[in-house]
Amino acid sequence: MNLISKELLQAKNEPLNYFNKNSLIIIGIVVLGLFLYPFISPSKFALHLLMMIFMHAVMSQSWNVLAGFSGQISLGHAIFFGIGAYASGYFYTKFQITPWFGIIIGIAISAFIALLIGVPMLRLKGHYFAIATLLIGISFQVIFQRWPEVGASAGLYVPINRDSPWLSMQFHKNKVAYYYITLVFFIITFFLVWLLNRSKLGYRLKAIRDQSEAASSLGIHVSKYKVIAFIISAMIMAPMGSIYAQYVLIIDPNNTFSADISILVLLISVMGGVGNIWGPIIGSSILIPISEFSRIYFGGTGRSIDLIIYGILIILICIFRPSGIVSLIPRSFREREKVK
């Protein structure tokens, strides 16, 4: 037996995926801490802030799955946020269907719309794709602004129900329930994306992202997988819309189908690091507090101060750290420790 086969044997004994023990422990502690946090310091603002961070992390993770895994840049991702919000809100308002089931309806409709949009869009490359998603996103807003069945511009007011908080998914006495719901979705989403990242599907999608011609020379049906990525991405976004709707209880085309949301999820991902599953968490943890704090300190009058900071930060990131804040963290901590 020669040296080379020894190395091969050793290579085959390596685990398929490396788990960095330290980071696993850190993640465990952080998750535990987040679950216990409301008992330690149930400040309303802190819970709201954390909830917004989780929610936006999931929303930009949805965007990140599409861009980071399959290389398609969407500028209209608010579509699926809006569909989620309207699905749960509409079916609860009109038919008293519990928002829990509404979430599922929202996911299903989003998946279907993603399929309808995704297939014709396959022919579009680069800027044509991005601009098309931008226009489709705004079209949804225009249509919902004028659709009487869903309240047109005024939107839907989710009827208040104080008797059965769990069934109506409305928690008026103590908003901490929203915190936990969002936290659970946040953890599930990240776990699923983490699994996706190391699954066969993940390998294929990343291949398409990096080099779609090479991917198709390796037996990957590029169009099919691009649509699959679009659908998965849409399905991640929709529940956040539903939860948001139940949280604010007012759904209108401007707070759901807004181009600002589409842009925000992109900015968060780029800030954190596109194509990295931690990127959205990092980006969200940096950008969301900026807007929440500026809302407190400057109130309604200075509403755009957060946007000034956002814009400048993003430009700086694009110029100096195009791979996002995550690239500042040493590689060994992020993934495989065994890089020779």
Add this chain to the structure above:
Amino acid sequence: MTSQVIIQAIISGILMGLIYALIAAGLSLIFGLMEIVNFAHGDHLMLSMFSTFWFWMLFGIDPIFSIPLTIILMAFLGVFTHYFIIRKILNSTMLIQICATFGLAVTIRALAQFFFTPDFRTIKNPIIQGKFEVYGVFIGYPQLFASFVCLFAFILLYLFVTKTETGTALQATSQDRQAAEILGIPSNKMFALGWAIGLSCVAVAGSMLSNYYYVFPDVGVNFSLFAFVAVALGGFGSINGSLIAGVIIGIVESVGGLLIDPSYKLLYVFAVYLLVVILRPQGIFGRY
């Protein structure tokens, strides 16, 4: 429905379309040079409108006289934008380029809201105002004047690009950056010039628009959407294409609004975009 109403819609569409065309020409020129879509283009338009507004408000200068001042301001802004931002992301991925110009858009709009407040403003009693009637068709003087100026600017742009030495150098860089560099054309200077000209186009359009349009921080949004559509229809990088595309969009917008429902104007234009790019991804007049 009388034919007069339709003619009215077509004429209004053409007048507006010429403005879209000039805005799109600036966008297209920049894209042709460095394959970057300026997602802040609408916000640059908004800045031009505010510039015109403030010249009037503070110094009483009428829009028709402040055009050169606004052009100079915007051209400088274009050069700065290139020097401090664009130059550094030329070799980045498309995503980073999109993100940087979006970041710029967010910043400009937020600054405008901060300093100018979200109020709607108008220039009162400009020199050019009022309207006239021919055969039952009404035409506003400011609209007519605006589209003449835009058309004139367009012709100047066309002559500059095709007839002057600098313009030819600009085109050479647009067609093949490396080859142009070998011929001694510094691409960096050409890019800066491209940004100066691109923003001068919105400066002209913005000055003329503020004669009869509300001025407010979000005013650029729909204009930039139409400019994207025009550039895609005309073929990214084709300046002549954007003239025809701009006019088509103006007509689709106003005739569609007349025949179907005016509240869905945006959608007709978007539908044209989607149909065209899905059926013919290189645009109507695009080469590739």
Add this chain to the structure above:
Amino acid sequence: MSNLLKVENLSRSFGGIHANSDITFDVNEGEILGVIGPNGAGKSTLFDLITGFTKSDKGQVILRDKNITNIRPDLICRLGVGRTFQKLKPFADQTLLENVIVGALVKEKNLKVARDKALEIIDFVDLIEKRHHYAKELSTGQRKRLELARALATDPKLLLMDEVTGGVDQRTIPGLVELVLKLKKNGITVVTIEHNMKIIMDISDRILALNQGKRIAFDTPKNISQNTQVIDAYLGTVDAA
């Protein structure tokens, strides 16, 4: 000997350029077929046509008895045709191992099995120590091996190689040549585009010579080296070292 691949009257033009006109040849099971021709002769276009990356204007590609003309590249891969690209297309942001696993997933359903198979092939192309390196960190020669390994992982019966020795460090060429011969021993049929005359004459069973999109010769190496048309078009102009 039976034909693995038959190409008949394959044609393709880009605008006014006839990149391929009426190309006809066949590939026998188990042989190494060399493809030569000056730059722009249409060699890469021929590969693109066979593997479905470019649609043909005319003509047929037949793999065993199946007509595969103008079908999707991924289906052609699944039918047992692997290829490398002249302009390398690695998955730059992924490791060598991850690159090859993508290829192995064509046949293997289980990730662990695919990983082990990928490792064996990486070992076969002699890059096992580099398995955890990102593709963008590898040298040109190593990236050529990466592409080879990735294509091999799909279990091809027929492998198309576009200038494997082009642009690599001269010292690594013998290793690459040895690799191609090892492939033949393992029963893989190889079509290789090659500029190095010595190599092509040594390893090929037959040679297809193209010039300006046309087939100018299709013969054994010995006859090719005496073919006046080939000498005019190609050998005369290139240092046959």
